[in-house]
Amino acid sequence: MMKTHSIKDVARVAKVSTATVSRVINNSNLVDSWTRERVLKVIQKLDYHPNLVARSLIRGKSNLLTLIVPPEPNFFSAFYFRQILCGISHSLSKYPYRMMIYQPEGYDSQLGYPPQLDGFPMDGVFVIAPLMQDRLVKRLEKEKTPVVLINARSNILDWIDLDNVSSARDVVSALVKMGHTKIGFINGLEGYNANARLEGYKLGLEKSGLSYDPQLVVSGDYSLEKGSVAAKKLLSHSKKPTVIFAANDLMAIGALRAAHELGLSVPRELSIFGFDDSDAATLSQPQLSTVRQPFFEMGEHATDILVTRVENLKLPQKTIELPGQLIFRQSSKEKGKN
Amino acid sequence: MMKTHSIKDVARVAKVSTATVSRVINNSNLVDSWTRERVLKVIQKLDYHPNLVARSLIRGKSNLLTLIVPPEPNFFSAFYFRQILCGISHSLSKYPYRMMIYQPEGYDSQLGYPPQLDGFPMDGVFVIAPLMQDRLVKRLEKEKTPVVLINARSNILDWIDLDNVSSARDVVSALVKMGHTKIGFINGLEGYNANARLEGYKLGLEKSGLSYDPQLVVSGDYSLEKGSVAAKKLLSHSKKPTVIFAANDLMAIGALRAAHELGLSVPRELSIFGFDDSDAATLSQPQLSTVRQPFFEMGEHATDILVTRVENLKLPQKTIELPGQLIFRQSSKEKGKN
DNA sequence: CCTCCTACTGCAATCGTTCTCACGCTATTA
DNA sequence: TAATAGCGTGAGAACGATTGCAGTAGGAGG
Numbered sequence: 160m161m162k163t164h165s166i167k168d169v170a171r172v173a174k175v176s177t178a179t180v181s182r183v184i185n186n187s188n189l190v191d192s193w194t195r196e197r198v199l200k201v202i203q204k205l206d207y208h209p210n211l212v213a214r215s216l217i218r219g220k221s222n223l224l225t226l227i228v229p230p231e232p233n234f235f236s237a238f239y240f241r242q243i244l245c246g247i248s249h250s251l252s253k254y255p256y257r258m259m260i261y262q263p264e265g266y267d268s269q270l271g272y273p274p275q276l277d278g279f280p281m282d283g284v285f286v287i288a289p290l291m292q293d294r295l296v297k298r299l300e301k302e303k304t305p306v307v308l309i310n311a312r313s314n315i316l317d318w319i320d321l322d323n324v325s326s327a328r329d330v331v332s333a334l335v336k337m338g339h340t341k342i343g344f345i346n347g348l349e350g351y352n353a354n355a356r357l358e359g360y361k362l363g364l365e366k367s368g369l370s371y372d373p374q375l376v377v378s379g380d381y382s383l384e385k386g387s388v389a390a391k392k393l394l395s396h397s398k399k400p401t402v403i404f405a406a407n408d409l410m411a412i413g414a415l416r417a418a419h420e421l422g423l424s425v426p427r428e429l430s431i432f433g434f435d436d437s438d439a440a441t442l443s444q445p446q447l448s449t450v451r452q453p454f455f456e457m458g459e460h461a462t463d464i465l466v467t468r469v470e471n472l473k474l475p476q477k478t479i480e481l482p483g484q485l486i487f488r489q490s491s492k493e494k495g496k497n
Numbered sequence: 498m499m500k501t502h503s504i505k506d507v508a509r510v511a512k513v514s515t516a517t518v519s520r521v522i523n524n525s526n527l528v529d530s531w532t533r534e535r536v537l538k539v540i541q542k543l544d545y546h547p548n549l550v551a552r553s554l555i556r557g558k559s560n561l562l563t564l565i566v567p568p569e570p571n572f573f574s575a576f577y578f579r580q581i582l583c584g585i586s587h588s589l590s591k592y593p594y595r596m597m598i599y600q601p602e603g604y605d606s607q608l609g610y611p612p613q614l615d616g617f618p619m620d621g622v623f624v625i626a627p628l629m630q631d632r633l634v635k636r637l638e639k640e641k642t643p644v645v646l647i648n649a650r651s652n653i654l655d656w657i658d659l660d661n662v663s664s665a666r667d668v669v670s671a672l673v674k675m676g677h678t679k680i681g682f683i684n685g686l687e688g689y690n691a692n693a694r695l696e697g698y699k700l701g702l703e704k705s706g707l708s709y710d711p712q713l714v715v716s717g718d719y720s721l722e723k724g725s726v727a728a729k730k731l732l733s734h735s736k737k738p739t740v741i742f743a744a745n746d747l748m749a750i751g752a753l754r755a756a757h758e759l760g761l762s763v764p765r766e767l768s769i770f771g772f773d774d775s776d777a778a779t780l781s782q783p784q785l786s787t788v789r790q791p792f793f794e795m796g797e798h799a800t801d802i803l804v805t806r807v808e809n810l811k812l813p814q815k816t817i818e819l820p821g822q823l824i825f826r827q828s829s830k831e832k833g834k835n
Numbered sequence: 836c837c838t839c840c841t842a843c844t845g846c847a848a849t850c851g852t853t854c855t856c857a858c859g860c861t862a863t864t865a
Numbered sequence: 866t867a868a869t870a871g872c873g874t875g876a877g878a879a880c881g882a883t884t885g886c887a888g889t890a891g892g893a894g895g
């Protein structure tokens with residue numbers, strides 16, 4: 160760090176006290192306009208910028224928000240993570256806050272979640288979905304650090320999440336409208352998301368007057384391989400579905416592969432619908448119909464929520480559910496058409 | 498921020514001065530082992546952690562490194578950026594440093610590059626490749642802020658970059674070994690990378706005793722569309738190449754598409770080689786042979802370089818050239834084989 | 836003319852550390 | 866025995882801002 164000018168230099172040159180300079184910097188109206196003028200000129204001349212570390216110390220507020228990233232080495236590459244990051248970063252430029260990124264080396268069982276973060280300045284924390292929630296969140300709650308959960312939920316903390324239920328429901332409704340009546344579903348791993356998407360699937364059937372058939376639902380694990388296996392299982396039934404709806408894109412692509420291996424043409428003989436609108440969705444052949452999660456917007460909203468909370472700790476809990484967007488591409492089509 | 502215990506609390510409880518506590522924290526050996534013991538116990542009991550803001554203030558060092566990201570909204574999604582980020586993050590966990598990410602809203606012509614960063618604490622800066630270099634870098638140089646360039650070069654600053662020349666040369670050598678003698682090249686936009694890759698291409702030919710034929714080189718702009726156009730141009734010549742080597746994956750995929758449209762089977766009738774090993778390389782049909790840039794490792798090294806530099810400003814310039822790795826997939830094969 | 840009020844300004848304490856000095860004690864050396 | 870060296874410790878001044886409080890000046894009102 161180069162030695163820069165301090166508030167004292169400005170004070171000296173402008174022949175005022177540091178208090179006055181400080182008041183000018185902070186737009187206090189307790190300063191004569193002529194004096195202000197003069198001080199501003201000096202500030203500009205010296206290219207003075209307040210030292211934010213010193214300010215943090217006295218104010219007890221660093222204007223730094225922390226994004227805690229799960230310890231998986233490639234997490235930054237994850238599709239949804241990237242998008243959320245873009246959203247946060249974009250929205251953040253509206254505020255005088257900066258973002259620190261912290262990825263611990265691993266889950267620490269002894270000390271609680273983020274071991275090396277103690278003492279590091281942060282006014283608030285973004286927590287992105289995955290498993291690790293419990294311990295981390297409990298600790299942050301205890302420390303009364305403002306938190307916003309992204310893609311997860313809580314009874315106490317602010318959060319923003321996809322409306323999984325209605326998104327899945329809308330997919331099913333749309334498929335029914337396209338003439339499908341036998342709709343297979345490949346479920347994800349146990350957990351909130353998968354449950355909600357399955358619930359939406361059931362709801363969609365119900366809304367369309369179709370009955371729920373457990374044989375048309377098989378479980379997967381979000382992997383391509385399992386998606387393929389699951390699809391084959393679905394397609395081996397007597398009452399073969401005419402469309403397979405998977406709880407994420409990767410499994411949908413697995414289904415695509417299965418169809419290919421079974422010699423079924425997609426979408427002519429089988430439609431396939433994914434969930435996530437990941438990169439893979441447009442790169443697959445044929446391109447995948449899917450549900451786009453508004454990750455970017457989620458990141459944006461999360462930032463707004465967190466900054467608001469940091470600036471006013473006493474606000475009531477804020478929660479946002481955003482709708483997914485149905486994206487129709489080549490892997491699905493009206494039943495019976497060519 | 499919750500009020501936590503300060504060094505004074507520890508001092509009071511342990512019945513020593515704050516100076517001694519400070520010495521204990523900082524592993525000074527100027528403290529009696531019995532005293533140290535006692536202080537450590539108190540520290541643990543109070544769950545005391547030094548306030549890093551205060552420490553930064555007095556030390557004039559924040560232990561924060563800044564990663565400046567170009568203002569493009571989706572930059573976090575860029576393939577190489579993600580990988581580099583993973584590498585930085587991974588290596589960073591070895592050090593007592595944290596990373597701030599800062600993406601300005603746009604290029605500011607008035608003030609110089611990163612307008613809102615003034616006064617924010619940072620000990621060093623990662624700068625990732627693209628165009629914006631000039632002004633930003635000049636400014637950082639002036640402020641004597643330690644900088645490491647990633648995927649770019651400088652005469653003064655530390656940098657780490659791919660060895661483009663030898664990577665491209667090795668591709669050509671490999672292709673020649675596979676029996677190809679007419680090797681088309683789709684160049685990128687003017688700039689260091691493209692120049693270096695073209696140079697490597699020429700070098701590879703030379704090394705293999707083949708002569709350079711300007712007709713086998715066309716220029717592109719790194720886009721899929723242009724790659725397709727360029728490939729068609731190459732394939733319309735009388736002396737059609739048997740393999741097309743593109744300066745990046747996207748153009749290679751464009752070439753793939755062109756081949757498809759022209760009814761040429763890849764790799765039976767035409768081999769295609771990319772550069773970057775982006776996501777698209779494995780998702781394309783057939784999967785793309787390409788050069789993998791060691792982005793992850795670059796991020797890791799960059800971190801090591803920057804931390805070293807921050808801790809010792811007087812070190813001589815450090816530069817690293819990393820070799821690319823040739824990845825052979827389905828889009829290339831020995832000439833004449835089936 | 837005196838008092839009070841308002842508008843502006845400066846003094847000095849404060850935030851939580853680090854680090855230089857000086858001090859006292861013990862052990863070593865001449 | 867006196868001088869010297871070293872170890873362990875504490876007092877207190879920084880670091881660069883903010884902010885409560887006190888003080889000054891000038892104008893208004895009685």
